Amino acid sequence: MLNKSLTTFERRLEEWELVHPIQWISTTDIGVVADFISNQTKRIVKAQLEAADRIIISQDRIVDELDSISSGLSDISEGIAEVQAALDWGFSEVIWQLELQTEVIKNILRVLQAPLDTQAKELKKRAEEAYRNHWIEDALEDFLESEKKNRYDFTIHQSLGNIYLFHKKNPEKALEYYERAIKYALPYSPYHASLAFLHIGLIKYLQGDFRKAYEATLKAIELSPNFYEAHYQHAQYCANLGKYNEAIKHLWEAIKGDRYYCVKADSEKDFGVMKRQLRSFFEELRNKARNKAKSEIKIAQELVQDAESYGVSTADKAGEVMRKFEVAKIKLSEGKTFTRKGKPI
DSSP states (O other): OOOTTSOHHHHHHHHHHHHSOOOOOOOSOHHHHHHHHHHHHHHHHHHHHHHOSSOOSOHHHHHHHHTTHHHHHHOOTTOSGGGGGGOOGGGHHHHHHHHTTSHHHHHHHHHHTTTOOHHHHHHHHHHHHHHHTTOHHHHHHHHHHHHHHOTTOHHHHHHHHHIIIIISOOHHHHHHHHHHHHHHHTTTOHHHHHHHHHHHHHHHHHTTOHHHHHHHHHHHHHHOTTOHHHHHHHHHHHHHTTOHHHHHHHHHHHHHHOTTHHHHHHHOGGGGGGHHHHHHHHHHHHHHHHHHHHHHHHHHHHHHHHHHHHOOOSHHHHHHHHHHHHHHHHHHHHHHHHHOOOSOO
16 A cells, blocks of 8 residues: 655655566676566566557557567667667666667767776776666765766766665655766767656656656757657656647657557556547557558559569569568558457547
C-alpha cells in the first residue's frame, strides 16, 4: 500500500516505480547486457500488447522488430538512441552504462580528461565500477570526489543525477547535477544534453509541475529533433496540460521514428484524458495503412502479371519481382491488421 504521508514527488515516484521498476545487470559484457535488455523488453512489450484495448499495429511485426534489439545493442559505437522506443524508463541506468562505452563518449572524454593525471582517471573508473555493481554509496562517494578533479566531465554529473534521483530520492540534488550535465555537454554533444533534459522533465513530472516538464522536453527536442523518446515524453506532458493537438503532433513524430510508440501510447495512462483524440489519430493511421496496403498490392499484382506475360529470363529479375511481391504481402497483412474490427479504444 502506498504511504499517504509522502510528498507529491515521493508519492508520484512510488507510483511511477510500480510501472517502471529498476532493471539492473552488473557486467561489462555488452553482449550479455544486450540480451538482458532484449529479453526484458519483450516481456514488457508483451504485457503492453495484452493490455491494449485494440490492436494498433501488427503484433507479429512488433515481435519481429524487437528481435533486432539485441543485435542492435551489441554494436553501440554510434549510440543507442535508435532503439529507445523499445526501452522502458526502468532501463535508463543500464542504458547509461552502455552509453558510457560508445565511441562518441570515449572520443569526447579523451579531450576532457587530457589534463588529468592517472589517479584522477582511475578514481572515475572506480566510481563507474561501483555504480555498475550497484554499490550505490561507494559510487556516490567516488563520483563526488571525481567531480572535484574534473568538473567539466558531463558524464560524472549525469551519473550523479541518476544516483540522486533513482536511489537517494533527492530531486533537488538530482536537478542540480542534471543541469550541470547540460551545461558541460552542450559544447560537445547536444544529444547527451537532451538526455539530461529528459531526466529533468521526469523530475518535474513527478513533482506535478507539468509546465516545467513540458519546457524541459521541448528543449530536448530543439537540441535533438530526431530524439523520438523526447517527442513521446513531450506528448505525455502536453496531454497533462490539455494541449491535445500538440500531443498528437509529437506523438506522430515519435511514431514516424518507431511504430512501437503506438503500443506505448495506447497503454499510457497519461493519454487517458484524450482518448477521443487518440482514437481519431489511430483511426487516421489505420486508414493510411489500409490505403498504402491497397497501393502496394496493386503494384505487386501488376509486377506479377508483367512477369507472367513476358516471362522472367533471369534469376535476378525473378528475385526482384518476388521481393516486391513479398513486401506487398507484408503491407497487405499490416493493412488487414489496421482495419481489423475490435472494441473501441
